[in-house]
Amino acid sequence: MSIRGVEINIQGLGYRYSSRGNPTFSNLKLQARRGEALAIIGRSGCGKSTLLHIVAGLNRPTEGTIEFDGKKVDGPSSRWVMMFQAPHLYPWMKVSQNVGVGLKFAGWPEKEKSERVDEALRLVELQDYADVSVQDLSGGQQQRVALARSLVMEPELLLLDEPFSALDAFTRASLQRDVRSIAKKLGFNLIIVTHDIDEAVLMADRAVIMAGAPGKIMDEIEVGLPDPRQRQDPAVQAMRSRLMEAFHTAAQVAGGAKGGTEAEVDTETESVTQHA
Ligand SMILES: Nc1ncnc2c1ncn2[C@@H]1O[C@H](COP(=O)(O)OP(=O)(O)OP(=O)(O)O)[C@@H](O)[C@H]1O
Numbered sequence: 001m002s003i004r005g006v007e008i009n010i011q012g013l014g015y016r017y018s019s020r021g022n023p024t025f026s027n028l029k030l031q032a033r034r035g036e037a038l039a040i041i042g043r044s045g046c047g048k049s050t051l052l053h054i055v056a057g058l059n060r061p062t063e064g065t066i067e068f069d070g071k072k073v074d075g076p077s078s079r080w081v082m083m084f085q086a087p088h089l090y091p092w093m094k095v096s097q098n099v100g101v102g103l104k105f106a107g108w109p110e111k112e113k114s115e116r117v118d119e120a121l122r123l124v125e126l127q128d129y130a131d132v133s134v135q136d137l138s139g140g141q142q143q144r145v146a147l148a149r150s151l152v153m154e155p156e157l158l159l160l161d162e163p164f165s166a167l168d169a170f171t172r173a174s175l176q177r178d179v180r181s182i183a184k185k186l187g188f189n190l191i192i193v194t195h196d197i198d199e200a201v202l203m204a205d206r207a208v209i210m211a212g213a214p215g216k217i218m219d220e221i222e223v224g225l226p227d228p229r230q231r232q233d234p235a236v237q238a239m240r241s242r243l244m245e246a247f248h249t250a251a252q253v254a255g256g257a258k259g260g261t262e263a264e265v266d267t268e269t270e271s272v273t274q275h276a
């Protein structure tokens with residue numbers, strides 16, 4: 001499997017859930033390089049998931065444009081795939097059937113489909129579980145099946161909305177490391193929405209900090225750390241502090257006008273609550 005990423009160009013993006021209500025965000029500008037891993041962090045309700053759905057073509061923007069390699073995004077496509085917090089697998093199917101479901105719908109011949117599924121299962125280290133029922137897997141293994149199901153489509157962009165937040169710290173860490181290393185090996189772009197500052201530091205090339213209502217991009221920080229990234233590495237810890245500070249500053253600046261609300265940030269072992 002070899003996958004090309006995309007150059008992403010988002011200009012003047014705005015979204016309103018209702019024509020009379022306030023915009024969720026407006027005039028948002030964001031660009032990403034081919035193969036870049038972006039993390040979007042920000043307090044609850046600032047519009048991260050809304051933004052991700054629009055980038056995935058699942059919702060249409062009310063203003064502005066999104067271009068992948070210079071072409072406007074105007075709907076969903078198998079070239080960009082979204083992974084959610086819950087893996088949403090078919091419980092009556094085996095692992096390999098779940099992974100191959102997209103190829104089956106696309107009418108792939110059995111042999112090619114099974115080769116591609118095997119390759120995706122090897123990438124997520126589930127090659128020994130192909131014939132197991134997904135109901136017999138742990139939460140982390142199920143999320144790996146969902147990852148393989150995304151990879152099998154050879155996406156140019158993988159969008160992740162807090163994909164590991166329901167997992168224990170150990171399983172989460174191994175998936176964070178593996179998703180980044182698979183993305184880098186195959187060359188596709190990542191956009192990860194997360195509350196977890198560690199996740200941003202461990203997985204992203206660049207972190208984008210959103211805050212406010214309507215949501216704005218308040219800051220962008222190049223993470224630029226060598227791989228593999230170890231949580232206890234001083235450079236990783238220094239970047240984590242830098243992002244944490246930028247997160248709190250953004251929450252304070254954006255929250256100041258409203259008199260302050262809660263900002264929640266998950267860290268490796270604790271949940272820090274900051275009053276702006
Ligand atoms: N289907 C919807 N209809 C109307 N308003 C919505 C809908 N979904 C989200 N919103 C509102 O849009 C805003 C942004 O929501 P969104 O889910 O994008 O935030 P988020 O940053 O992903 O939050 P969280 O970190 O809690 O997941 C919120 O004020 C939310 O109430």
Ligand SMILES: [Mg+2]
Nearest residue numbers: 048049050161
């Ligand atoms: Mg969300």
